[in-house]
Amino acid sequence: MFFEWHGQQPQTLRCIDKYFETDDSVSIRLADCREPRQFQFKPGQFVNVGVPIDGHMVYRAYSISSPSHETYLQLTIKRVRGGTVSNYLLDTLQVDDTVQVLPPTGNFNCIDNPPQSHQGQAQVLLLSAGCGITPVFAMAQHWLNQTTPDEWPADIVFVHSARSPEATIYYDQLETLDAVYDHFHLQLVLKNRDGTAHTQGRLSESLLKRLVPDVRQRTVYLCGPSQYMQDTVTYLHALGCDMANVYQESFTPTRHSHAKAERALPNVQVAVPKYAQTIHAQPGQLLADVLEEAGLPLVTACRSGICGSCKCRVTRGEVVTTSQDTLTDEEIAKGYVLACSASINTDVDVEIG
Structure with a gap:
């Protein structure tokens, strides 16, 4: 039985689990308050979550990191300086508490923007940094969970940038996927790789070319902080990638040019x-x-x-x-x-x- 959304009206969901991914990020799982129901969405999409702050319902957008058709929505939230809703979810939300949630939405997904095939198989490059890992992690799970002959899994290269293994969201899960699936290739780029064999340093054009020699043949899904994405798009362009096959997502607020409210202007x-x-x-x-x-x-x-x-x-x-x-x-x-x-x-x- 599938969970039914009612237009664009917020629905009440219950927190059924909450656990730390890193020192400054948690994953929460939200489910129907009445009975288990499967949630449908396109991997890569997000939901808007509303929580009560100072007597008002305040909403913020969070990507879904769980696979579609689970009986819960998993969201991974990173602490943000001054982040009213994010910090509420980290510090105040408890299991069995409820939140308001709007229906899944977003054009950054691998259903509306499927990967291109090369020599009969989809070739994918997932690029992320920080909490930008959440939507592309959902995409990876989607492809890895497809086992029917007409939906053969894509060949996935997953390049994620983080400070250290301890600061890498889903670190253990990523290493497990890399060990289990021949067509999943993990490349972590860490500022401090102590105790691991992962790459140490910062993503650059030359490093990206070394990590992904066939980058031009791959459909790219990119998510992370604004400057990281700007830099990475520059690298992809310089390496000769078809930018029509590069999809990206960012929740960095757009700066609008507001007209100054001069006294001479009428209301x-x-x-x-x-x-x-x-x-x-x-x-x-x-x-x-x-x-x-x-x-x-x-x-x-x-x-x-x-x-x-x-x-x-x-x-x-x-x-x-x-x-x-x-x-x-x-x-x-x-x-x-x-x-x-x-x-x-x-x-x-x-x-x-």
């Missing part, structure tokens, strides 16, 4: 008829900020224009958008925007919820 009004509210704002303010400050029930998770949780409809007036990634052409035509990526330009009427 604009944001009307939300459903909640009988009219809010005064400054031209150039983000729609998400205005709605949140007014206490309206808008879900904002990634704040980067990639998760779609803050989708709402502008029925009158104009906004300037910097991202429409999760919106369909039909939704855009109907006036839907991502509030975290929409700057108010004029008086607007908005539908949320």
